[in-house]
Amino acid sequence: MALKVIDSHFHVWNLDTQDLPWLEGTDGTITHTYTLKDLEAEYARQAGVEFVGGVYVEVDCADHEAEDKIAYDIKSADPKMLACMLRSDVSPWMRVPAFAAGIREPLHIDSEPKGRCLEPSFIDGLHAMAAKGLPFESCNRVNELEDAYEAFAQAPEETVILNHLGNVEELSDEYKAVMKKMASLPNLYLKVSGFPTADKKFVSDLLKFTRETFDADKLLYASNWPVVKLYSTFDEHFSVLRDEFGDDEDFFMNNAVRAYGLKL
Template identity: 75%
Template sequence: MADLKVIDSHFHVWDLETQSLPWLEGTDGSITRTYTFDDLEALYGKLPGVEFAGGVYVEVDCADPVAEDRIVYDLMARHGKIRAAMLRSTVSPSMRVPLHATGIREPLHIDSEPRGRCLEQSFVDGLRALAAAGMPFESCNRVSELEDAYEAFAQVPEETVILNHLGNVEALDEPWCAVMRKFASLPNLYVKVSGYPTSDRGFVSELLALVRETFGADRLLYASNWPVVEMYSSFEEHFGLLRDAFGDDEDFFMNNAVRAYGLTL
């Protein structure tokens, strides 16, 4: 049987010798080291029956995003399996957009982002500019502001939005379920299945069933969130649970990411 082809729609790498990531100081220390793309390839190489077809680099909330642009350019030149790069900018009609960026992420979930930022007119106008340029927006949100995010994205339904980590789900309560149903009504919104702890298997099973029912088979993306996944699960456990749930579904593990990011393999 042919190997399952996988596009990892959300990974990070960083070099703490050359980059400053202040947010790491507030973590438990388990991921406070350098991570390379070679490390990620090696992890996929250990998975039986899996062909790693590449992945999507997502900005790492570092102190110097312009320096990160240069670092990622060099990484992409060296590693052909880095298929796309979602780089950081402040979303507005005049935003900085590196030529090698596939799209933009403004991390809306971090402490320095004001509440309601995504409802500012400059942000909505920036989404329209991204849509006109055919560039997706990568959205990472506080769970308490998912309604705001829906309101913003609904104003620009033509923009491709990729919602990170199931909206940073904390509980399968009615407010979260309701806003997920609203997101599912947007024609160009995709959701990454990542970011949740795996210790409670009942929670995981219910979560995966809910998102499959809500979004269908063609708008869910496999994402490892490596190496951040190591703070609440492990790379191997997360992948194994998703393969158990989705089988060898190449739409989930590869094809949906190809469509969402406009990849050429």
């Protein structure tokens, strides 16, 4: 029986119609247009895998409202786009596209001030999202994870989906301490993605720590495609996680269904 996979974090973009200023700071590896069909082809190459679909995550393009329309059009045309996490500034009065499954305000980008997630309007926005059943997609600078924990602890009823293992850089005592705090939050999920795969010992130690720290039902498979190409390859990242988790459909699919409230 094929392993059913939901990719909880992928991006697509069209450089003919979208401006992504942050790509200028990369090495050119991903300065291309990517479509959902391209991602489907990546999964088609994996033996014994059925790609159920994935969660589109905003791409920090210059025109956020134009991105909403682009994502809507793709989702309308391709059932493999199961949900969209779109861009807004978190507050009780935030703009939320009608078809969005939830919101991401990217806290890791240079334009976001330190401590942004501790502003009262942000905390109030988390409460407002919880009341509407909208999860928050959180991408953070690793040295500000403590601030993020303090923010999320003030709104424990809100579902938070922490991206890319907190953008871990090293398995330091500080990182391990704050991630243990994150694991204590009742509605926080963690995407197992974003890490370079070349350092095998680091990967082994990181995944061991993650699995020992977080409940199994709070861990989500994610590819971070095509950004994964900046630090690994799609094939190697998928292989590492399949070796680690086996054909565990809770990790590869069911946990994402619960985290995002997906209707399959």
